[in-house]
Amino acid sequence: MKRVQFSHSPIPYLFIAPQIIIICIFFLWPAAQAIYQSFLLEDAFGLSSQFVWFKNYKDTILTDAWLQSAGFTLVFSFLVTFLSLALAMLLAVKANEVIQGARTYKTMLMWAYAIAPPVAGLMGNLMFNPLIGDLYYFLNAMGWDFNHKLDSFDAGFVVVLIAVWKQVSVNFIFFLSGLQGIPKSVLEAATIDCKSNLRRFWTMTFPLLAPTTFFLVVINITYAFFETFGIIDTTTGGAPGGSTSTLVYKVFTDGFRGNDLGGSSAQSVVLMVMVLALTVIQFRFIERKVHY
């Protein structure tokens, strides 16, 4: 059989070149640097360094502190992703049905989107301050012996609450536009077939929202892994006892607070591999169930 050769024009490559260059400079090059650094024992000032193979990995991965941090990261990411998606979906479905003053509702639900994570953290910090925090007093008045400075469950509650609150509005916007993309005729036909609101939601709306939901799951896991850094830094700082330190936060404290470059790089390489694996799993197994 004869293979047909097309002559390629170089123009498409030219068009994607800026993107490729940006990826190389801001992702591939730093990632390569991190991998290289993770095999070195180097003093903070870069005056001496030695190649030590996997010593940094041995010293920092699978230690008690790392395992604690990894465990918290998984639980935290699951909770933040699940809760912020569930709440946002509920709010979007309800807001979509509102007829009177719909725009006001929607605008108010989107507001929090404009807040940067560290600012959200600072606000949470004030509300949970043991001396002047309203929520702190409220929870204690409700009979919950609440003290996030001492109790790791309470501290986890604080960071999850703030992280979810901050993310709900983003998800809300996506779900709302997803809902508006569902053809009215389909829903009307469904209304004729089935009286139950709840059942119509699960059999019609939810599957039709699946592409949006899948996209948001990926985005939210990334958010929980990386962007919640600002919230953790401004509220608990990983305390009490390192129980609210995510893996990213640990990379930061070891590298930028403690100036242990090798150990910090080793941890970030492991984190990179974990996130890569997670993304592959999501696209391989979950995306198959999504119908576009």
Next chain:
Amino acid sequence: MLKRTLTAIGAFSCLATISVANAATEVQWWHAMGGRLGEVVDEIAVKYNESQSEYKLVPTYKGGYEDTMTAGIAAFRAKQQPHILQIFDAGAATIINAKGATVAVADLMAEHGAGFNKEDYLPGVRNFYADSDGKMIGMPFNSSTPLLYYNKEAFKKAGIANPPKTWEEFEAIAPKLKEAGYIALAQSHSPWIFTENFHSRHNLQMATANNGYDSTDVKIMYNNPELKMHWGKVKEWLDKGWYGYYGRAWGDNQDAFVQQKTAMWLGSSGSFGGLTKSAEFEFGGAFLPHWKSIVDEPKGTFIGGAALFTMSGHDDDEYKGVADFMKFLTSPEMQYFWHKETGYVPITNAAYDLAKNDGYYKTTPDAEIGILQLNQPGGDWTKGYRLGYYVQIREVLYKHFDDIFAGKSSVDDAFAKIEEESNDLLERFNATYN
């Protein structure tokens, strides 16, 4: 015609300003002094720049201690380092062990004509930022030491005359304060006050190899019965409602004292100025208490705070400027100014004498307490410590103290872990820096 003349004059004066600015050699100073402290640093710079025209000092605020250190290190790696970098106590080992990163302040001042005599400095200040031979590497800048502050009104209400000198006395008065509606005590820095200075106060060894001064091959000695006894007691106080823990943030614990939730607070001698402004009640300062069961007569404490390090890789001309500024900064007048404005202790004997002769301590006796405590007799283990990755070791301490407070681990288990994890870090540091 007039218009042209004016334009010409304007252009000429602009040029003149630029050429004057170019003539002065710039000395960059990166510091970690925020808020009121930062304002005082700026005032120092203005005073210095007005005092001479050869050099121009440019102070830049770089965030907290850790941020400033990280910024300085990143700049050094990019060969953009400032001339002067402020490094805090826990970071001292990192910068001093990085051979070739700094120029020792003793050498700098001797070489560039500013003169240097170690004996000019207060005894408690001389050694902390020195190498094992006692040569000063960093110039102590904002030197402070932990002190006890107490609410005089609360003490009156509870019928107590004097602040406690010992922890035994503390245990006797704490129930009375509780009855008067106060939590007896809070403190703002567990590693600094309840660990490092605990050893200095009781003259206990902190680490092998002369507290780490002689070598980076060193083991921590925190797993000792005295420190464990102390932390067992602190946990007991917490459970009895005699001790308040408001998280690890410095300000949150200080606020508890300012808002009169706690009757006493352990903070820094440098907190004095801030408390005078924020506390709406009469308060007093006192020495850091000690355990009578461990020592009869307590020893002096370490200086905390930070020092100014001269970074390597600059011209002689600029170093002359750095030395000139250091001389200016350590002059009695400037030290007295810094002491009065911030509450940090003056670092030279001459400045201390000046403050005394000026009658400063007659009007504000509390300002002298820090110096008196630093000048208390020293022992074998009161000159300081030099431990690598100490910033992370402090994290380890915080972590396990949190676990003790939360009842998640016993004091014995916590200290066994502290010893193990700290030694792992020290071993890594030794492997990295040798």
